[in-house]
Amino acid sequence: MPIDVQNIDWQNTNLQFSIGIHPLFIENADEQLKIVSQCLSHSQVKFIGEIGLDKRFENLNEQQNVFERQMQLAEDFKKPVIVHCVRAINEVLAIAKNFPSVKLIFHGFRGKPQLAKQILNAGYFLSFGEKSLLSADTISFVPQNKIFVETDESEISIEEIYRKIAEIKGISVHELCDAVKENIVKFA
Numbered sequence: 164m165p166i167d168v169q170n171i172d173w174q175n176t177n178l179q180f181s182i183g184i185h186p187l188f189i190e191n192a193d194e195q196l197k198i199v200s201q202c203l204s205h206s207q208v209k210f211i212g213e214i215g216l217d218k219r220f221e222n223l224n225e226q227q228n229v230f231e232r233q234m235q236l237a238e239d240f241k242k243p244v245i246v247h248c249v250r251a252i253n254e255v256l257a258i259a260k261n262f263p264s265v266k267l268i269f270h271g272f273r274g275k276p277q278l279a280k281q282i283l284n285a286g287y288f289l290s291f292g293e294k295s296l297l298s299a300d301t302i303s304f305v306p307q308n309k310i311f312v313e314t315d316e317s318e319i320s321i322e323e324i325y326r327k328i329a330e331i332k333g334i335s336v337h338e339l340c341d342a343v344k345e346n347i348v349k350f351a
């Protein structure tokens with residue numbers, strides 16, 4: 164759920180956060196980047212994200228610049244990154260290559276197995292949500308030790324998404340939960 168970072172009472176919250184400039188909202192990037200880096204000093208901020216590239220919009224050069232600067236923050240602050248990527252896998256991987264210590268999750272993944280393979284070969288993780296369920300061949304293809312499960316903006320519950328992914332992979336929900344838990348430890 165998106166919230167306004169300026170309203171977080173850092174002294175009194177034990178919530179955990181992911182903070183970043185989404186590629187569709189990169190206006191006033193300099194100012195926003197300052198806020199992001201201030202937030203990153205708080206221990207409750209566990210991830211940077213969603214950040215990335217979205218080719219449905221034409222300002223790709225600016226998006227690449229803002230993504231790159233946030234990857235630098237991820238490296239400096241040693242935070243893993245949640246990636247928003249629409250039709251820009253090669254461009255995202257090209258930038259990420261310059262920051263080899265930074266771990267990435269590609270969220271809401273619904274590409275073909277071939278694209279998933281590119282991401283796995285680069286050593287990154289994939290997260291599946293409601294819309295990913297249409298790509299059953301990709302879900303069966305991706306190994307358990309590379310999977311996360313998310314609701315994002317979906318109407319159905321996280322339990323339902325776990326159930327469906329487990330069913331596609333032919334494993335129990337319990338086994339899937341254990342795998343995701345292990346992945347969180349590896350990732351965070």
Ligand SMILES: [Zn+2]
Nearest residue numbers: 213247270271
């Ligand atoms: Zn997204």
